[in-house]
Amino acid sequence: MPTKSSYPDVEIPDKDIWGFLFERKDRPYPDDKVIYVDPYTDRSYTYAQVKNTAVDFGKGLKALWDWQKGDVLALFTPNCIDTPSITWGAHWAGGIVSPANPGYTAEELAFQLKDSGAKALVTQLPVIATARKAAAMVGIPEDRIILIGDERDPSLKFKHFTSIRNTSGATRYRRTKANPEEDLAFLVYSSGTTGHPKGVMLCHRNIVANTLMVAAGEGGNMSWKDGPDGNGDSILAFLPFFHIYGGGF
Template sequence: MPIESPYPHIPIPDLDLYAQVKATAIEFGMGLKALWEWEKGDVLALYTPNCIDTPAVMWGCHWAGGVLSPANPGYTVDELAFQLRDSGAKAVVTQLPYIKTAREAAAKVGIPEDRIIIMGDERDKSHKVKHFTSIRNLSKSSRYRRTKMNPHEDLAFLVYSSGTTGHPKGVMLTHRNIVSNIMMIKAGESGKLSSTGGPFGDGDRIISFLPFFHIYGLTCLIHQAFYSGLKLIVMPRFDLEDFCRFIQEYKATFSYIVPPVVLLLSKHPVVSKYDLSSIRMMNSGAAPLTKELVEALYARLKIPVKQGYGLSETSPTTHTQAWEDWNTSIGSVGTLLPYQTAKYMSEDGTEVPVGQVGELWIKGPNVFKGYWKNPEGTAHAKTDDGYFKTGDVGYQDKNGHFYITDRVKELIKYKGFQVPPAELEGILASHPGINDVAVIGVYDKDQASELPRAYVVPAGGLGKGEKEAQEIVAWLNQRVANHKKLRGGVRFVDEIPKSVSGKILRRVLKEQALAEEKTKAKL
């Protein structure tokens, strides 16, 4: 059956779906040049949840020499306006339900309304805002050609960090950064689970809920799937029941996930309604995944979960566990992907030996160019010889497996001892009466030290009184070293604040703790 052209004036009766994406991208890129005189380096902002139009818009922007700057669709007007202004965006792509915020933010920074376009299935009935498929080379001029790029220097993406402290920072990722990481992931994801000689083969289907505005979704889902010839089952956002239903309905075979999803799959009753047996493997990233969570999920569903590691600044993936030996190094983020070097460093700038804890530094073709308009931040993050200081702490074992225990800035300092919150969270998550948990350090002036405190979302049936809190404290204290005990106690909450990529927003809990202390002081 012939495939209908996405544009009536471009007949493509015999092209497959991949070629359709390419044709749509080129037409959009031509339209950017023809209608808006798009120039090399111009920034296109993408303010939208996941959408199957994202690849065409993204690669059309690149074809025209542009830089894509994806923004969180949960942003307020002021948050979006900051990114538009900081990035110097020349236009905004969104979806119809988000048009109001996009318009207001664009107006704040001087982007004209005719530079706002929409994608997705819905159209603007007022015809004030064009669909991206209307951005065309209406003159049919043949003078528009793909912009020549220097892959080592020219930017493909300007992604913004999560902004856990202060304003988000623009991370400059070149075409070389992205392409090298795609090749590294392809080489690293070798295994013995497919007849084709690797883990991914013909017919593999990845269920995709990770946000495409995050580098994890951009590289590991869109780029890697297209490069490897895989199918993506695209979810606009994560919903546990939809996730399980789509796996069952579409026979998904793989999923990139985050630790909170592992926790839900291992505990939530709705999971039992669905058949998830088509999943051969899951890969967790974005935050530390503990051994307890991996074992809990496998015990319930017999689904193996391996772990990977990366950052926006590394495009993102730097480490991954091999498919075939995921259960021999549970808790590690795997081994270093090809074409990189890495080392753990002490606070005084010397490399620590195998087995000792330090800050992870990484060097490779996937390491970002620098922070946008922030030479001071770039100089602080990158060494003269090209190493990126990740800000994550951990160690390497004798078999070459890397472990990430926590962020440098998130480590709790109890009387000179370092306490990794993620380690305590992993243990607490295995408690049958806990659905979710976050640990922070709260300062105690009497002891002149930070104390570990747990914020707990209780499971059904567990009370929220002092008795239950003390029981959880005693339960954990039996399982950890003396300096890791919950001296800051337990607080019960309805939910743990998290970013869209699954990272715990500890600053929100710390603000809550400070507010509690101020209230107590007034009493």
């Protein structure tokens, strides 16, 4: 059984999530390394595509919705390959992400939306009816409900997230940096088995530390370029992205 001395001391850098993931100098793999693959559609994201998509979305939040530091973006969606880009795009813009269980009723979702102070809601077409009803209950306008995933709204009422971008180009938006120890990255809600769900406040440093802890625990057992096909080892993301697993993955 491993002893305490078996694990290395881990230094937690004084960086927010974006800086930790996308501004680091010690990344061994190239920009075109595929890091996400959808098993149903084979749609994929490279490291560079995730970063660029997130930046475009973050700029769109600032340009179209006057996004401010500390604004909350709620996610009401089953697992989706677009979740990382949406999440980190909100962080690029200084936002807080609050993922909700896609099995919620409209009333349950409305509670989280109101309690978190969500400014907008990200969802998918199969659960749009519940999302729409919950948003109406707390006063989130329908133009602040956007879709991710491969399906588009045939009525064109709800925009796809790829339409949330700074199209004019007249204003150059910069990343909003966060204080790692004080600014929240996620507002995740408990199951509410003993009462109403309660928001758990996770700062940027919490997530950075957790990510480094997982890396230390792996102990170098995984490689980005080895394996039977030379494309590196893979992790099956079966855990729910509507919980904090999606943020720390």
